[in-house]
Amino acid sequence: MASKAKIEKSKRTPKFSSRIEHRCNLCGRPRAVYRKFKVCRICFRDLCLDGLVPGARKASW
16 A cells, blocks of 8 residues: 555645646555546456446456
């Protein structure tokens, strides 16, 4: 899990727009974050499996 200091730092407004760091709202993971849902791929998968994301489900073909 991310340290509290890094999470708080990412919430602040950066000096330059290119320094924005997107983090998962649930676990604080900095990589593989879907901007539309504001969660990482791992949390997104868990939410979909629980049925909490409307219109999204596990693919099987």
